[in-house]
Amino acid sequence: MANVMLLFLSILAIINRTTLIVLAHEPSPLQDFCVADFKNPVRVNGFACLDQKQVTADNFLFRGLNIAGNTSNPLGVFVNRPTVLEIPGLNTLGISTVRVDYSPQGLVPPHRHPRATEILTVLEGTVLAGFITSDNGPENRLISKVLHKGDAFVFPFGLVHFQQNVGEENAVTIAFLSGQNPGVIPIANSVFGSDPPINSDVLAKAFKIDKSVVNKLRAPYK
Ligand SMILES: *[C@@H]1O[C@H](CO)[C@@H](O)[C@H](O)[C@H]1NC(C)=O
Numbered sequence: 001m002a003n004v005m006l007l008f009l010s011i012l013a014i015i016n017r018t019t020l021i022v023l024a025h026e027p028s029p030l031q032d033f034c035v036a037d038f039k040n041p042v043r044v045n046g047f048a049c050l051d052q053k054q055v056t057a058d059n060f061l062f063r064g065l066n067i068a069g070n071t072s073n074p075l076g077v078f079v080n081r082p083t084v085l086e087i088p089g090l091n092t093l094g095i096s097t098v099r100v101d102y103s104p105q106g107l108v109p110p111h112r113h114p115r116a117t118e119i120l121t122v123l124e125g126t127v128l129a130g131f132i133t134s135d136n137g138p139e140n141r142l143i144s145k146v147l148h149k150g151d152a153f154v155f156p157f158g159l160v161h162f163q164q165n166v167g168e169e170n171a172v173t174i175a176f177l178s179g180q181n182p183g184v185i186p187i188a189n190s191v192f193g194s195d196p197p198i199n200s201d202v203l204a205k206a207f208k209i210d211k212s213v214v215n216k217l218r219a220p221y222k
Helices: 002-024 187-192 200-207 211-218
Strands: 077-080 096-102 107-112 118-124 127-132 142-147 152-155 161-165 171-177
Touching (some): 077 107, 096 161, 127 152, 142 152, 200 211
Antiparallel strands (some): 107 161, 118 152, 127 142, 127 161
């Protein structure tokens, strides 16, 4: 009897855990689609649904991902990232896309998406891609690869990752993310560029650096 009870409790524990994991991510849709109605004042997790009769093909359309972005900026990259705000038909569907153009050495600096896993494919050029594991398990391990045209690489949910063009020519990647609005947290900008700024003592101690270096790190890219 005790064994049966134990089995029952274990199953319950497993079900409970599974449920928690499912709820932590975007849930399965409960209807064909729910095109975002930005004008609806109702606040839900995502956007309220537009009346189906008003839905048109344009709600599911985004154009221009074939167009190269302007990479004449300090990081040498251009990110074109249509989310649910640009494609209202993505609402509740748990997916979005991003095109990145890179000049040689162009860098997408270490960042994380709080609400998505990402799979990135190289369309042109040679790209170093990497992510860092969280510190439970193998501690802060870098997992990286030099990718060539046609290679795909996964950045697991929420982990810090980066991409750099390590080839001689321009590079282009396209990625898909498991969120309608994956969000982005650029590590350097969020820590050193917050508004209001984080106390210099905190940053100096956390990064084992002098306060003068903190000020240098706070300056914008140039
Ligand atoms: C690219 O951006 C730079 C810097 O903002 C600008 O000077 C240049 O005119 C842009 N090039 C094109 C083709 O738009």
